[in-house]
Amino acid sequence: MPLGVLTRALSERLTGWANAQDGNTVGALLIVVSSLTVAGLMIAVRELGSTYPVWQIMLARTAGQLVLLLPFMYRDRWHMLHTKKLRWHVLRVVTGFFGILGWFYSIAHLRLADAVGLSFSKALFLVGLAAMFLAEKPGVIGWGATVVGFIGMLVMVGPSGDSGTLLAASAAVAGAASGAVTTLVIKYLTKTETTATMMAYPALGLTLLAGIPSIFTWVPISAPAAPLFLLAVASGIITQWCFITAYRYGEASVLATVEYIRLVAAALAGYLLFGEVPTPLAFLGILLIVAASFVSVKRERIRAGIFH
DSSP: OOHHHHHHHHHHHHHHHHHTSOHHHHHHHHHHHHHHHHHHHHHHHHHHHTTSOHHHHHHHHHHHHHHHHHHHHHHTTTGGGOOSOHHHHHHHHHHHHHHHHHHHHHHHHSOHHHHHHHHTTHHHHHHHHHHHHSOOOOHHHHHHHHHHHHHHHHHHHOTTOOHHHHHHHHHHHHHHHHHHHHHHHHHHHTTTSOHHHHHHHHHHHHHHHHHHHHHHHOOOOOTTTHHHHHHHHHHHHHHHHHHHHHHHHSOHHHHHHHTTHHHHHHHHHHHHHHOOOOOHHHHHHHHHHHHHHHHHHSHHHHHHTOOO
């Protein structure tokens, strides 16, 4: 059986199964899968980050995705690039670039659990962005959770943090802020755009943006590093597909809670592969950020008095 026919048949079966299930269940399962694959991406970035610039790692990841998508674009006569929301796709590419750049840098220079813990501050930035651009009213609970979360970030960096740690932590927070904007854009685009279109534009745009600095700082890829680059490409593609599809099926407030499993995956990977154990201050900071993020997501239920 030709690979294209097999892939199409498998996709139809999965779509049929997903449509028969509860949307939040499907979304949660996809988030769990993405949490496991993102652990593979983090392992690759950590190993490669000491030798290769982060934008070169990003270039490999996005260029690999682009190479896989090009045959489908050609067969589809480039229809997946047809959109009435080009400006939103451009915005997503730009914010995605800085978000991934900050996240990759933090993974390369912080403990994996610390990097992921700081990335959860994205939910806190979403509170402020939703208030500014979506006219949402976070209320005392929402703003209180945001303050607690930012205290958690300060605790994680700690008074003894050296300049390298401070820079990496700042990169993680900046990446989380960019990621918050990207999340809002993705949620908006999923209402009308196909998954293929939403994967095609980042593949094109991020390859271009990451390619520009890579030209001037290129480090030849050694044979031992090649499998790690392939791991980054494969895990990155699967993670993005699962993430986009999950938010197509499930509610954002439910899936944001499930995303915390990513922290468990990062902590296990850091401990088993790199012998990393979070310090007491880092652990406290992670708890504050996770708790604040959870409350900010569930604030409407808390406010209504039906949280359980």
